[in-house]
Amino acid sequence: MSPNLQYDSDQFYILKATCNRSVIGYLDQLRELALTSDRQTLYNKPMPWIGMYISVASLFCTLAMMADLLHGMRNRKLWLPCKFFTLNAASLTVMAVAMKLPMDLNNLVPGDVDQGAKIAGVSFMCTMMANLLPSLATMDSKELVSNIIALAILVITLVVNVCIQIYTGIFINVVSDEIGFLERVIYATVYVVPILMMLIIYACSSLAILKSKQILELKYQAAHQTTLKDQELQVGRLLSVEMLKKHVSNYGIMAGTGSPQFMLASSATTSAAGVICAASTGVLILATIFDFKVLGHPMSDYKWSMSVIFIIQFIGTILGTIAPVARCFATLSFKFSVKWIWKHVKWLRAMFSPSSIVLGPNPAQPGNYEDLRRYVLLLQDDIEFADRTLKGISKSMNHLIRKAEKRQPQNLMKLLETSLGFEGVEKYDSRHVESVVSDEYLNCWSLPLVTLTSIAMSLPNNQKKTVDCLVSGVSEGLVYVKHVEKNLNAIDDHVIIQNAAKTLWVEVEIYHKWLGNNLPKPKVRVNTPAQILQWLRDTAKDIVDKVEEMDIKGRNGNSKYKSICANSMYRITETMLSNHENFDEFSQEELFGKLSSMIADILAACLTNLPQVIAMKCHTSSIEKREASVQAAAQLLGETTHIINSLQDRELPSLNPDELAFIDKWRACLENPFP
Secondary structure, eight states, X not given: XXXXXXXXXXXXXXXXHHHHHHHHHHHHHHHHHHHHHHHHHHHHTTHHHHHHHHHHHHHHHHHHHHHHHHHHHHTTOTTOOOSSSOOSHHHHHHHHHHTHHHHOSSSOOOSHHHHHHHHHHHHHHXXXXXXXXXXXXXXXXXXXXXXXHHHHHHHHHHHHHHHHHXXXXXXXXXXXXXXXXXXXXXXXXXXXXXHHHHHHHHHHHHHHHHHHHHHHHHHHHHHHHHHHHHXXXXXXXXXXXXXXXXXXXXXXXXXXXXXXXXXXXXXHHHHHHHHHHHHHHHHHHHHHHHTOOTTSOOOSTTTTHXXXXXXXXXXXXXXHTHHHHHOOOHHHHHHOOHHHHHHHHHHHHHHHOSSOOOOSSOTTSOOTTGGGGGGOOOSOTTSOOOHHHHHHHXXXXXXXXXXXXXXXXXXXXXXXXXXXXXXXXXXXXXXXXXXXXXXXOOOOSHHHHHHHHHHHHTOTTSOHHHHXXXXXXXXXHHHHXXXXXXXXXXXXXXXXXXXXXXXXXXXXXXXXXXXTXXXXXXSSSOOSHHHHHHHHHHHHHHHHHHHHHTTOTXXXXXXXXXXXXXXXXXXXXXXXXXXXXXXXXXXXXXXXXXXXXXXXXXXXXXHTTHHHHHHHHTOOSOGXXXXXXXXXXXXXXXXXXXXXXXXXXXXXXXOOTTGGXXXXXXXXXXXXXXX
């Protein structure tokens, strides 16, 4: 073989080997691409369900915004305060989930629906921020700072991600090289600037809120002192229902106009937020009409869920814009009354018309709400408050009262009808009876009521219907007794007794037991009233003795509770046995009647404090809670209107208003009316 042939043969084998390696390498690349594609397909499988997760979060935000809108409309609050959709950790978390799509830097948006969903997400964020703005006023300084920082982190992250996507072309579905600098600036201005302006509004509002609250607080305290002079409680006299309604109305005006949310909702920053929100929504609508095919097929990894995201966020943006815009219009009605507008209309007419023509009746005539204007709290004294807003707040209070009047406690009212005075307060417990506990406990309203009801339930011969009516009446009465004790007897020593009574009542009402003993007592050698009272007295003493023998002396929670309840039972049963030596002559029905009468007298005495409780509920030191507190006072007034009227003509003991809240003061005064 010649050298040339040998060389050609070697070249051939080398070339063949090289080709084989190339083919093998190419096939390996194809295999890797196939494996990568399979993995990518596997990784993308959950993407539609992630899209549904985004849709659910967006739906929650939309429903919360609609709930606030309906709540404000229903309660005649045109400034639409935030109650359900407020700025907090939970709402920020849900908002972050809803914004996952515009924050996504990696997934392409090749379809019109995909691109529209990203843009809808940005507009949806702007709408949510506009709706959340009034909720800033409900926070203290610490909460305000933390929530603003958290929101700023979310917004800045969203803005940076959107800007990156505009630069790379992902956000607007173009190749990066095909978009110029000016176009990038235009897109950033349209989609990013509104959110940044919203964040600036949040920062400005936060700075203004703290100072505004201080101003409103000073004005509130001045109006509060004026109201106290007009509505002072007098010794031996209860505030009438009409006086209480006026009292609630006055504080309703103070709480409504001095509400931080009302203040912020009627500010220029909120008006600006409404304008920005409306503009952002308008851009979304125009973009949807002219640039996108809403019914097209999604082409991104989110697949069919992209259409769901777009529809929910698009609808949420449209509906969520209602509240912020309703606030470019409600602010005007708050600040400018008909009288103010009429004055300026006449001024303009005088400029352009040589003659003065009367156009109709002068709306500047004083109305029925002029006397309420001194309770209006405004940051700026030179702005006259609109009559219809003042009228709306007053009507809202009256509506709450009328609505609550339909929920009168019928069983309690029937029980109070059996009370003719306050003798039961004096007779239920005698000072001559010694306690069986080492530590002497103070008395409260609720514990004697629960103990006397337990005694009445222990009488086996009474009809079940009669006993049930008594229990229902006491149950309804204890609701209002707790209002009295919570607001007027909030001393630690009294709270311990009140908590014991509360726990005991659950056992008595639900399980028909008293400290583990069944009520009524089975008819086994215990039939007469005297025998029943003796059994209850001895049982109570045995319980106290067991507690004392354990050397706990009431310091342990459960043992102390038993000691308090058993001591009350012992004192009351021993008092009744001491006052009536011939108890065997009484029937169970007669004893039940006496017990019911004492219960009714104690309830009547306690509930004479309701006017003072209602007056106190109208005023609270926390500016964020005043409006809710006045509403609670209005509801309490409505529910107890008939009770207050029925107690109005009763002669009260010679006690100061503050002393009327304590049952021991009543007993001391009734036992010795002429010291």
